[in-house]
Structure formats: structure tokens, C-alpha cells
Amino acid sequence: MGGxxxxxxxxxxxxxxxxxxxxxxxxxxxxxxxxxPKGIKVLGYMSMVRNxxxxxxxxxxxxxxxxxxxxxxxxxxxxxxxxIMLDPLTKMRELAVNEKNPHLFTLATLTGxxxxxxxxxxxxxxxxxxxxxxxxxxxxEIGYEYGQPTEISxxxxxxxxxxxxxxxxxxxxNSNTKPSVQTIRGHQLPAAFLxxxxxxxxxxxxxxxxxx
Numbered sequence: 001m002g003g004x005x006x007x008x009x010x011x012x013x014x015x016x017x018x019x020x021x022x023x024x025x026x027x028x029x030x031x032x033x034x035x036x037p038k039g040i041k042v043l044g045y046m047s048m049v050r051n052x053x054x055x056x057x058x059x060x061x062x063x064x065x066x067x068x069x070x071x072x073x074x075x076x077x078x079x080x081x082x083x084i085m086l087d088p089l090t091k092m093r094e095l096a097v098n099e100k101n102p103h104l105f106t107l108a109t110l111t112g113x114x115x116x117x118x119x120x121x122x123x124x125x126x127x128x129x130x131x132x133x134x135x136x137x138x139x140x141e142i143g144y145e146y147g148q149p150t151e152i153s154x155x156x157x158x159x160x161x162x163x164x165x166x167x168x169x170x171x172x173x174n175s176n177t178k179p180s181v182q183t184i185r186g187h188q189l190p191a192a193f194l195x196x197x198x199x200x201x202x203x204x205x206x207x208x209x210x211x212x
Contacts, residue, residue, distance in 0.1 A: 020107075026046060071169075073169055075173045079180075081109070097209050111190060114153075126154075127155070162185075
């Protein structure tokens with residue numbers, strides 16, 4: 001529904017499918033159960049929330065403290081997807097530090113902007129270490145081989161600074177006050193938010209513990 005920042009004018013239509021990310025995680029683990037690949041360790045979280053109106057709904061201008069310790073100002077309650085993935089991603093980052101060659105993935109239907117930009121194709125966005133390993137390019141090549149084409153988007157410095165919070169009320173904001181489809185670089189931005197808010201940016205290519 002968008003929570004207190006209610007989706008209007010029919011924008012709720014089709015939102016029953018706004019849980020494909022968690023559905024893909026469930027399907028992937030079913031595939032692992034069937035195929036039983038050797039030599040890999042896989043952990044997964046399924047992040048879900050009903051972002052409805054009510055007395056207990058969160059509201060714009062609240063400040064939420066995340067697992068990473070980052071204080072986040074809510075500027076748009078309809079940007080809830082990145083928030084519910086944040087603490088699980090932070091937990092995975094904490095675990096990944098002690099693993100060999102870890103790779104973290106977030107799967108989501110976060111923005112309508114990606115459809116405006118790339119059509120109905122899955123879009124891969126790498127962080128620094130993943131980009132250095134050319135992961136997105138390999139994913140794209142494999143996708144074409146299996147009839148599942150993907151597009152690649154790149155993160156830019158302004159995607160990270162976009163989330164700077166004015167004043168000292170919080171360290172980050174979760175969004176601006178506009179829908180993603182009205183926001184420049186609206187589908188790259190959530191990835192940058194998750195990287196900053198989870199402290200994954202502390203594990204870049206120049207870190208002693210880089211994490212893809």
C-alpha cells in the first residue's frame with residue numbers, strides 16, 4: 001500500500017507480485033535441495049512485510065536505528081523494501097567476513113524505475129569488489145545462454161551521497177519524497193543505500209576483507 005505515503009490512482013494494482021525477491025530465494029533453495037551442488041555454502045533470508053495503514057504503521061520523519069548502528073530518517077514510507085532487507089544483509093555481512101570468497105546477493109522488486117530504464121529484464125548491479133571480478137558480465141553471458149537475458153546498471157558516486165541526511169537527526173535517509181519512477185537513477189539508488197546502511201562499503205576493493 002505504501003504505508004502512510006499511500007499509493008494512489010490505481011498504483012496498487014499488481015502489487016501482489018511485489019514479493020518476487022523472496023519467492024526467488026525460496027525457489028533457489030528448492031533447486032539446491034534437488035541438485036545438491038558440492039563445494040558451496042549457501043545461506044538465505046526471505047524479507048517480508050505488510051506495509052499497510054494503521055496505528056502501528058511507521059511514518060515519515062521517524063528515525064530508525066538499524067542493526068548496523070546506522071540511524072535512518074524515513075522520508076518516504078513507500079521505500080520499505082530496502083529497509084526490510086537491510087538488517088538481514090547486515091547479518092550476512094557480519095558472517096561473510098569469516099568466509100572464503102563470499103558473495104552477497106539481494107533480490108527484489110524494489111522500483112518501477114528499472115522497468116522504465118531496462119524493460120522487463122532482471123538488472124544486475126555490482127558493488128566495487130563484484131565489479132572488479134566482472135560478475136555482472138558473467139551473469140549476463142550465462143543469462144543469454146539459458147534464455148534469461150539481463151541488463152547491467154552501474155553505481156556512481158552520487159548514488160551514495162544521495163542518502164546523506166541534512167542536519168544531525170540521522171546518518172542516512174531512506175529515500176527522497178518522490179516515487180522511484182520520478183527520481184533520477186531511481187533503480188540504482190536503493191543498491192547504494194543498502195551498501196552504505198549495512199556498512200558493506202567498509203569492505204570495498206581497498207579493504208583487507210573485500211566482500212562482493
